[in-house]
Amino acid sequence: xxxxxxxxxxxxxxxxxxxxxxxxxxxxxxxxxxxxxxxxxxxxxxxxxxxxxxxxxxxxxxxxxxxxxxxxxxxxxxxxxxxxxxxxxxxxxxxxxxxxxxxxxxxxxxxxxxxxxxxxxxxxxxxxxxxxxxxxxxxxxxxxxxxxxxxxxxxxxxxxxxxxxxxxxxxxxxxxxxxxxxxxxxxxxxxxxxxxxxxxxxxxxxxxxxxxxxxxxxxxxxxxxxxxxxxxxxxxxxxxxxxxxxxxxxxxxxxxxxxxxxxxxxxxxxxxxx
Amino acid sequence: xxxxxxxxxxxxxxxxxxxxxxxxxxxxxxxxxxxxxxxxxxxxxxxxxxxxxxxxxxxxxxxxxxxxxxxxxxxxxxxxxxxxxxxxxxxxxxxxxxxxxxxxxxxxxxxxxxxxxxxxxxxxxxxxxxxxxxxxxxxxxxxxxxxxxxxxxxxxxxxxxxxxxxxxxxxxxxxxxxxxxxxxxxxxxxxxxxxxxxxxxxxxxxxxxxxxxxxxxxxxxxxxxxxxxxxxxxxxxxxxxxxxxxxxxxxxxxxxxxxxxxxxxxxxxxxxxxxxxxxxxxxxxxxxxxxxxxxxxxxxxxxxxxxxxxxxxxxxxxxxxxxxxxxxxxxxxxxxxxxxxxxxxxxxxxxxxxxxxxxxxxxxxxxxxxxxxxxxxxxxxxxxxxxxxxxxxxx
Numbered sequence: 001x002x003x004x005x006x007x008x009x010x011x012x013x014x015x016x017x018x019x020x021x022x023x024x025x026x027x028x029x030x031x032x033x034x035x036x037x038x039x040x041x042x043x044x045x046x047x048x049x050x051x052x053x054x055x056x057x058x059x060x061x062x063x064x065x066x067x068x069x070x071x072x073x074x075x076x077x078x079x080x081x082x083x084x085x086x087x088x089x090x091x092x093x094x095x096x097x098x099x100x101x102x103x104x105x106x107x108x109x110x111x112x113x114x115x116x117x118x119x120x121x122x123x124x125x126x127x128x129x130x131x132x133x134x135x136x137x138x139x140x141x142x143x144x145x146x147x148x149x150x151x152x153x154x155x156x157x158x159x160x161x162x163x164x165x166x167x168x169x170x171x172x173x174x175x176x177x178x179x180x181x182x183x184x185x186x187x188x189x190x191x192x193x194x195x196x197x198x199x200x201x202x203x204x205x206x207x208x209x210x211x212x213x214x215x216x217x218x219x220x221x222x223x224x225x226x227x228x229x230x231x232x233x234x235x236x237x238x239x240x241x242x243x244x245x246x247x248x249x250x251x252x253x254x255x256x257x258x259x260x261x262x263x264x265x266x267x268x269x270x271x272x273x274x
Numbered sequence: 275x276x277x278x279x280x281x282x283x284x285x286x287x288x289x290x291x292x293x294x295x296x297x298x299x300x301x302x303x304x305x306x307x308x309x310x311x312x313x314x315x316x317x318x319x320x321x322x323x324x325x326x327x328x329x330x331x332x333x334x335x336x337x338x339x340x341x342x343x344x345x346x347x348x349x350x351x352x353x354x355x356x357x358x359x360x361x362x363x364x365x366x367x368x369x370x371x372x373x374x375x376x377x378x379x380x381x382x383x384x385x386x387x388x389x390x391x392x393x394x395x396x397x398x399x400x401x402x403x404x405x406x407x408x409x410x411x412x413x414x415x416x417x418x419x420x421x422x423x424x425x426x427x428x429x430x431x432x433x434x435x436x437x438x439x440x441x442x443x444x445x446x447x448x449x450x451x452x453x454x455x456x457x458x459x460x461x462x463x464x465x466x467x468x469x470x471x472x473x474x475x476x477x478x479x480x481x482x483x484x485x486x487x488x489x490x491x492x493x494x495x496x497x498x499x500x501x502x503x504x505x506x507x508x509x510x511x512x513x514x515x516x517x518x519x520x521x522x523x524x525x526x527x528x529x530x531x532x533x534x535x536x537x538x539x540x541x542x543x544x545x546x547x548x549x550x551x552x553x554x555x556x557x558x559x560x561x562x563x564x565x566x567x568x569x570x571x572x573x574x575x576x577x578x579x580x581x582x583x584x585x586x587x588x589x590x591x592x593x594x595x596x597x598x599x600x601x602x603x604x605x606x607x608x609x610x611x612x613x614x615x616x617x618x619x620x621x622x623x624x625x626x627x628x629x630x631x632x633x634x635x636x637x638x639x640x641x642x643x644x645x646x647x648x649x650x651x652x653x654x655x656x657x658x659x660x661x662x663x664x665x666x667x668x669x
Contacts, residue, residue, distance in 0.1 A: 012582070
């Protein structure tokens, strides 16, 4: 069974804003029945050009329904400029997080929002040059690039969790890896000031304290920074993490990803051998 | 809130029967001896294992020496296939079906990476296997045929006894994964040509972690777990005595309950199925309704997704499972439904109900009462349902 947060469960069992707005200003439909989830989003603006009403209809699992419900709640009262800034991470965050394998539900929300805004403003739905990478789920290179950038993804598995690309026949996995390599190379601008070792350690400690420990402690675990050698971050796991077989996955997918996001994209995490 | 559990997921696992638990308990406490020991303290445990072996054999019409205790159905499947390959090293071809349990399916994929070839026989729309296809798939290189007796998702029964005849005529060892069939269908190994058969304890009210492999007398066998002389050298490892005793007791009970599976359980299953199909539009049964286990019903509710149905049923304590992509942990719906060509609109909204002798009429009535509203609620959120219902209104 998936480990959904109480907020996901609550939004699934009591979804807000189900239906279709009458005479909408913007409307969009993303996904398909073959893909296993689909979302129809519609909204109406008030006289100040703020979103007065937003409604959804969703075919999909509990997290798809909860993400749609969350999205409609979040964008109400926003201007379209503000709404355009809502990311899939924000949707997942509003729900207290989604399981990795379900992140694509939040991405579907973001896509529907973007297309509905495009539908209102009349700008082209597809950028020229956009190309389908995953034939099974109809995912384009632009979708994949954005998911990588917005969520700091580093593996093909991550991309599949967030966009579904590569989750069908698997033929496009190599192409996805190429996109990851390209985007991650671009994401390292030369202009970023190099941190001194002390600055780096401080930032790592700060990220651990504020962003990482609370989640681990929630599951009865903890983490300790042992050393930083260049870009190698050496840590020791404590509490439940120390005996958890999945802690390697947590370190790689959660701790390392967070540190790369918050401190430096070049960091590599290593666990000290007990 | 003290909610009652309505457990309709017995193809996933079953409750341990109270009689089974009771039979097991002494073997966790005072009767902890090793059955291989030379003292009578261990010897009394060996005696009990002999009894359990007889009980398992009796359920399927086998001789006790044809029964090997294993740790689970998956181990039995692995042991059977690998034994057939090990004893015929010159042969490299396996024949199986597209709808097998992962214990066979993933094993074949794994073996394919080690130089073996395998053919997966297709099934018809109703999940039935065409034996002509089997005949055509066989080659002089075929080392083993493995076909499940009954499908875990749809309950559809394969003609394994006829298939085993075809195999015997050609001298090819025949294995069946009968994990879902044992205890639900009458099985008599004296009257068929099946060489190896896997069964699993936790599907018939024994605990998890115990299974058995039947190996017909005279079948060449090469052990999968190599170690001590246990199981007459066919499966190393100290016997899991409490669970073996439990499996024996469970098989004895299953023998007594077999008639009930085909009367009480079948009637409740049919009642549930008929009521749901009549109360809920755009729903249909997946798999043949005749050639089917008496306890299983796989129903698709079109235009909605199975996970949502399961979670809403969960709010009422109703347990079932789904062939939807979201619940399978992959992004595609069940390989069984896809092999049957079930359309995506149906496959994503499939729910499997699987009953046991412990289910009651009240429980079935409760599900019949709750489910239509759940389906309607989810369809009310589905963008596809709107257009369908509008189209129906204008008809």
